[in-house]
Amino acid sequence: MKIIRANDMGMCFGVRDALKMVDDVADPTKVTIHGELVHNPRVIYQLGVAGFSQSSEEKRDNTPETPQVLITAHGISDRERVRLESSGKELIDTTCPLVRRAHDAAMQLAAEGRHVLLIGKPGHVEVQGIVEDLQSHDVVPSKEAVREYTSKMLGIVCQTTMPSSLLDEIRERISLLNGDADIRFIDTVCHPTKRRQQAILDLIQNVDAVVVVGGKNSNNTRRLAALCEQHGVPALHVECAGELNPNWFDGHEVIGLTAGTSTLDSTITAVETRLASMVVGKTDSNEVSQTPDLSLNSHMPFV
Numbered sequence: 001m002k003i004i005r006a007n008d009m010g011m012c013f014g015v016r017d018a019l020k021m022v023d024d025v026a027d028p029t030k031v032t033i034h035g036e037l038v039h040n041p042r043v044i045y046q047l048g049v050a051g052f053s054q055s056s057e058e059k060r061d062n063t064p065e066t067p068q069v070l071i072t073a074h075g076i077s078d079r080e081r082v083r084l085e086s087s088g089k090e091l092i093d094t095t096c097p098l099v100r101r102a103h104d105a106a107m108q109l110a111a112e113g114r115h116v117l118l119i120g121k122p123g124h125v126e127v128q129g130i131v132e133d134l135q136s137h138d139v140v141p142s143k144e145a146v147r148e149y150t151s152k153m154l155g156i157v158c159q160t161t162m163p164s165s166l167l168d169e170i171r172e173r174i175s176l177l178n179g180d181a182d183i184r185f186i187d188t189v190c191h192p193t194k195r196r197q198q199a200i201l202d203l204i205q206n207v208d209a210v211v212v213v214g215g216k217n218s219n220n221t222r223r224l225a226a227l228c229e230q231h232g233v234p235a236l237h238v239e240c241a242g243e244l245n246p247n248w249f250d251g252h253e254v255i256g257l258t259a260g261t262s263t264l265d266s267t268i269t270a271v272e273t274r275l276a277s278m279v280v281g282k283t284d285s286n287e288v289s290q291t292p293d294l295s296l297n298s299h300m301p302f303v
């Protein structure tokens with residue numbers, strides 16, 4: 001068995017920068033993280049150990065008790081920002097600049113008098129943050145959800161982690177059903193996502209199966225796995241090395257490795273180490289489950 005890494009994978013600069021800012025927090029007990037910092041259960045666990053309070057994404061409407069509130073890389077709406085600041089909270093803002101760019105694009109389209117169509121996953125925190133500031137919008141997750149809109153001035157933006165192929169399909173459907181509308185599109189898929197998607201498309205040309213590493217609730221990680229499956233290449237989505245089952249690789253000679261944008265470097269290394277040991281047949285499940293992929297030597301040692 002041979003392992004090939006994707007040319008581009010793992011943590012993006014937006015998540016890395018957010019984690020660095022978290023690492024710089026002097027007193028975690030004074031800070032509530034507003035939603036999940038990243039969609040990665042291991043990171044969430046570490047944050048709790050370090051002393052941070054965390055609001056679940058469903059309970060972000062509540063006002064945290066701590067004096068400081070940390071905004072995640074997914075961003076929040078201006079309306080939510082005002083709500084938190086007017087309740088006396090000091091904000092530590094780790095919003096990714098490319099998410100901010102998507103907010104600005106949506107606001108620009110709205111300022112032109114357009115009904116904004118945000119192509120993305122309904123309820124996702126990034127999507128919520130963008131649409132909360134818009135008067136007139138629809139969130140469009142699939143081409144089946146596209147309809148003929150009353151407004152003849154339409155503006156399209158997308159969630160930053162949207163696969164380009166799905167985006168193209170949905171845009172085509174919007175144009176088809178709204179042939180008489182003036183439609184303006186601003187591409188807000190972020191560059192790290194585009195590079196990772198291209199890297200996985202390149203990778204699947206040369207492998208029999210792919211191991212995708214990342215949180216099971218990570219949208220971009222799930223999309224990487226789905227992309228492999230769509231192209232007929234089986235994908236195994238794992239959160240950690242301990243989930244690798246050697247039997248899964250029976251009959252596969254060349255295994256690809258990729259990871260979502262919220263996956264810790266240490267987790268990728270642990271999975272790769274386990275895969276490599278399978279190649280030479282030196283591992284068993286006990287050995288693997290002890291593979292260290294968490295470190296806690298400072299309060300936030302992610303990067």
Ligand code: SF4
Binds near residue numbers: 015073097190261
């Ligand atoms: S996935 Fe893209 S938009 Fe999201 S944090 Fe990373 S770089 Fe920023």
